[in-house]
Amino acid sequence: MEKMKLNATFETPAVTLDSNIGKLEFTGRSLPEDTATFYRPILKWIETYLEAPNIITNIDIKLEYFNTATSKVLLNMLSKFKDSNNVTVHWFHHEEDEDMLESGKEFEELINIPFAYHTME
Amino acid sequence: MSNMKFNNLKTIYELHKTMEENQVIIAYEGEFDINTTQSVLSLAEKNLDQKLEKGQTKRRAFNIAVECLQNISTHSDRNDEFPNSIFIIGQEGNEFYISSGNTIKSSKVESLQKKIDQINNLDNEGLKQLHMQAIKESLKVEESSNAGLGLISIARKSGQKLDYEFIPVDSNNAFFSFQATFVKPE
Numbered sequence: 001m002e003k004m005k006l007n008a009t010f011e012t013p014a015v016t017l018d019s020n021i022g023k024l025e026f027t028g029r030s031l032p033e034d035t036a037t038f039y040r041p042i043l044k045w046i047e048t049y050l051e052a053p054n055i056i057t058n059i060d061i062k063l064e065y066f067n068t069a070t071s072k073v074l075l076n077m078l079s080k081f082k083d084s085n086n087v088t089v090h091w092f093h094h095e096e097d098e099d100m101l102e103s104g105k106e107f108e109e110l111i112n113i114p115f116a117y118h119t120m121e
Numbered sequence: 122m123s124n125m126k127f128n129n130l131k132t133i134y135e136l137h138k139t140m141e142e143n144q145v146i147i148a149y150e151g152e153f154d155i156n157t158t159q160s161v162l163s164l165a166e167k168n169l170d171q172k173l174e175k176g177q178t179k180r181r182a183f184n185i186a187v188e189c190l191q192n193i194s195t196h197s198d199r200n201d202e203f204p205n206s207i208f209i210i211g212q213e214g215n216e217f218y219i220s221s222g223n224t225i226k227s228s229k230v231e232s233l234q235k236k237i238d239q240i241n242n243l244d245n246e247g248l249k250q251l252h253m254q255a256i257k258e259s260l261k262v263e264e265s266s267n268a269g270l271g272l273i274s275i276a277r278k279s280g281q282k283l284d285y286e287f288i289p290v291d292s293n294n295a296f297f298s299f300q301a302t303f304v305k306p307e
Contacts, residue, residue: 010159011159031162034155067191068271068273068274069191071256072256072259072260075256076260094176094177096177097177097180099177099181106249106252106253
């Protein structure tokens with residue numbers, strides 16, 4: 001399946017979705033008011049991916065900011081993986097950003113898939 | 122301030138003085154759509170970047186600004202008679218005030234008031250629980266009904282009580298003034 005790559009904008013993250021290595025990466029900020037327009041093709045890509053996923057899937061969330069509209073989409077998106085095997089969410093945060101770390105823990109509590117926490121520059 | 126008209130040059134000076142006296146950093150008054158929201162947000166970020174250290178502090182203040190602005194464009198009940206909303210960031214010493222004002226239907230006042238009062242009565246842990254509950258519920262119901270997620274997020278980032286006031290503008294509409302405070306850490 002096609003690799004998907006989107007560049008970052010003022011209010012949307014850089015996105016790389018690569019089925020060959022089972023890697024989904026979101027970097028930057030996600031603040032769109034209209035989350036549906038931005039995330040619909042991503043959610044569609046994920047649904048197709050899940051029909052024949054890679055042996056392992058790593059989802060890297062390297063966000064500096066996200067708005068509450070995005071948090072709904074993230075929950076929805078990550079929940080799609082809850083019945084899959086070998087999926088890990090890698091949740092990145094700036095070292096001093098305890099809010100972002102806490103957000104990760106909240107998502108982990110809401111979704112039954114493993115989370116790993118990492119700091120980023 | 123009464124009887125202001127745009128063709129009155131004095132208005133320019135009066136508005137300028139009012140904004141200076143109230144320590145306004147940014148004010149935008151007008152119709153809010155996705156494009157204006159983004160422009161105002163970009164301007165807000167530049168100003169916060171200058172006034173706050175990078176890192177957690179700036180991120181929290183910026184997050185409040187994002188939710189505040191998006192509350193205006195998502196939840197105001199604009200109509201031909203009341204098309205405009207207002208967004209203001211002010212600063213007094215270490216305190217930043219992030220404010221919005223928009224018209225909503227009078228029928229929504231009671232539930233919005235209840236929502237904010239509920240948020241104001243909770244401590245950090247209570248807000249966390251409310252957030253978890255609200256985000257789960259928000260997935261069940263369709264769009265737009267964000268179950269107050271934005272307000273909860275503002276309260277958590279602010280760490281202060283949310284201030285608000287409803288001013289009836291006619292029999293069907295009320296003006297909703299909202300203010301979040303953000304204290305710059307020592």
